[in-house]
Structure formats: C-alpha cells, structure tokens
Amino acid sequence: MSRRSQDENFDTEIDVLRTRIKDSDDRAVQEAVFDKRTLMDLYSLASKGVIDALGGSVCTGKEANIFKAIVGERELALKIYRISTSNFNAMQDYMHGDPRFGNVRGTKSAIVSAWTKKEFRNLSRAEEAGVRVPHPIAMRGNILVMDLVGKEGQPAPMLKDVELNNDEAKRVFDKLVEYISVLYNRAGLVHADLSEFNILYDDGEPVIIDMGQSVTLDHPLVRKFLERDIVNLTHFFRKKYAIGSEEEIWARLRSDKEKADQEKADRHKGTD
Numbered sequence: 001m002s003r004r005s006q007d008e009n010f011d012t013e014i015d016v017l018r019t020r021i022k023d024s025d026d027r028a029v030q031e032a033v034f035d036k037r038t039l040m041d042l043y044s045l046a047s048k049g050v051i052d053a054l055g056g057s058v059c060t061g062k063e064a065n066i067f068k069a070i071v072g073e074r075e076l077a078l079k080i081y082r083i084s085t086s087n088f089n090a091m092q093d094y095m096h097g098d099p100r101f102g103n104v105r106g107t108k109s110a111i112v113s114a115w116t117k118k119e120f121r122n123l124s125r126a127e128e129a130g131v132r133v134p135h136p137i138a139m140r141g142n143i144l145v146m147d148l149v150g151k152e153g154q155p156a157p158m159l160k161d162v163e164l165n166n167d168e169a170k171r172v173f174d175k176l177v178e179y180i181s182v183l184y185n186r187a188g189l190v191h192a193d194l195s196e197f198n199i200l201y202d203d204g205e206p207v208i209i210d211m212g213q214s215v216t217l218d219h220p221l222v223r224k225f226l227e228r229d230i231v232n233l234t235h236f237f238r239k240k241y242a243i244g245s246e247e248e249i250w251a252r253l254r255s256d257k258e259k260a261d262q263e264k265a266d267r268h269k270g271t272d
C-alpha cells in the first residue's frame with residue numbers, strides 16, 4: 001500500500017472510531033481529549049484487541065477524562081490524560097526523586113506518557129501488595145486502560161457520596177488504615193492524594209483509585225505526603241462518622257513495619 005493510501009486508510013479508521021465516541025461531553029472537551037495522537041493510540045489499542053469499543057464519559061477530572069469501554073463482556077475504564085491541560089511542573093515534581101521516572105525530560109507528550117506509565121505501575125504494585133484498586137490492563141501514550149469499578153456499566157460511587165451506617169463506616173475505615181500500611185510497608189508507596197474523592201465504594205468495599213501522583217519511599221516529600229493522606233482520611237471519617245484517629249493509623253504503620261522487619265531478619269537468619 002502506498003504511503004498516501006495508508007494515511008487515507010488510517011484517517012478513515014480514525015473517523016470510524018471518532019463516531020463511536022458517543023456522548024463524550026461537548027465538542028470542546030472532545031477536541032481537548034481526542035487529539036490526533038490520542039486517537040492513534042486508541043486505534044492501536046483497538047487493533048490489538050485491548051478494547052472493542054469506547055462508551056460514554058464517566059467523569060471529566062482536572063487532568064484526565066474517564067470513559068467507559070468494553071472488551072468482550074468485560075467493562076473497562078479508560079483514563080485519558082489531556083496533553084493540552086496537564087500540569088507539567090507538578091507532574092515533574094512528583095516524578096523527581098522517584099528512581100523509576102526521575103529523569104523524564106522532553107516534550108509535553110513524553111511527560112504525560114511517563115505519568116500515565118507511573119499510574120499504571122503504581123496500580124500494579126498496589127494490587128500485587130493486596131490493596132484493592134482497579135485492575136490495570138494496559139497503557140499506551142496518555143491512555144490508561146483498567147477495569148471499571150462498578151456493576152452493569154454503572155461506575156461505583158465515591159466514598160464522599162455514600163451514607164454508611166456505623167458498622168460499615170468502622171469496617172471501611174479499618175480497611176483503609178490497613179491499605180495505607182500495606183501500601184507503605186509492602187508496596188513501598190504513598191498515595192499522596194488520598195481522600196474521599198479518590199476512594200470508590202463498591203459492594204461494601206473501598207477501592208482506591210487515582211494513583212498517578214503516588215510516590216515511592218525515596219521521594220524527598222514522602223513523609224509530608226503520608227502525613228497529608230492520614231490527616232485527610234481522618235478528617236473525613238471524624239467529621240462524617242465521628243470515628244478514627246491519626247494516632248491509630250501511625251500505630252498500625254509502626255507495628256506492621258516492625259513485623260515486616262522481624263520477618264526479614266528471620267529470613268536472613270534462615271539463610272545464614
């Protein structure tokens with residue numbers, strides 16, 4: 001096929017994909033999200049069979065748009081970072097000090113792509129350690145593909161929008177305390193934007209989302225981020241349900257760390 005007809009072919013395919021992008025807010029938003037490069041990456045994900053079709057919009061966040069998608073019977077969520085409106089300086093600040101991404105330089109799209117990869121890896125690490133997050137499936141360019149949290153195409157609500165009874169609230173708080181500790185002690189991560197906005201409530205269980213900014217323990221501000229996460233979470237539970245304290249989260253972090261250190265020491269002894 002000649003270069004020209006290849007291009008024409010590609011443009012037609014992109015148009016087909018574009019018409020499948022139903023109900024995605026207004027035109028301006030569509031244009032900010034679906035620039036040519038993003039459409040190409042979407043097309044590539046479709047041709048590899050990672051997604052079959054794109055569905056409606058779930059949410060327009062500060063830096064990314066979330067869409068539904070499907071592959072076979074499986075419901076997916078696509079997080080598409082908008083290259084045009086991303087906060088590059090902040091992104092670089094969060095990547096700086098992370099040995100995985102410390103030296104990302106270059107074009108805006110390279111930075112956003114590194115950021116997308118960072119979120120993908122953070123979700124994978126969190127999941128492996130035992131924290132419930134949306135299962136990450138693939139990433140390409142500025143697009144992160146993950147499982148949709150929710151049922152029958154209906155995304156689960158944010159923690160801030162549900163009304164729990166006392167028992168449920170206590171159970172959810174305890175689970176989140178466990179997750180903060182598992183993230184820190186087992187995954188070596190701090191979420192760094194933990195709040196009732198970035199926790200979904202699905203089937204009685206909290207699910208942590210939005211981990212692009214999460215940092216490894218090498219980050220110079222890791223302590224500050226951990227403190228802020230703990231303050232935010234406790235503030236929400238105290239105000240709405242009159243439960244929870246910062247002290248109990250710190251205590252849990254410490255006792256889990258001691259246990260982990262002890263296990264490590266025992267393993268070393270065993271191999272001496």
Ligand SMILES: Nc1ncnc2c1ncn2[C@@H]1O[C@H](COP(=O)(O)OP(=O)(O)OP(=O)(O)O)[C@@H](O)[C@H]1O
Binds near residue numbers: 062063134148
């Ligand atoms: N995997 C998912 N399943 C279901 N809903 C999701 C999923 N990921 C994100 N959402 C929904 O989309 C919203 C925005 O996602 P996220 O917080 O990751 O993006 P963001 O751009 O950082 O948004 P914001 O700037 O509002 O924090 C979430 O609050 C949630 O309601």
Ligand SMILES: [Mg+2]
Binds near residue numbers: 197
């Ligand atoms: Mg968010």
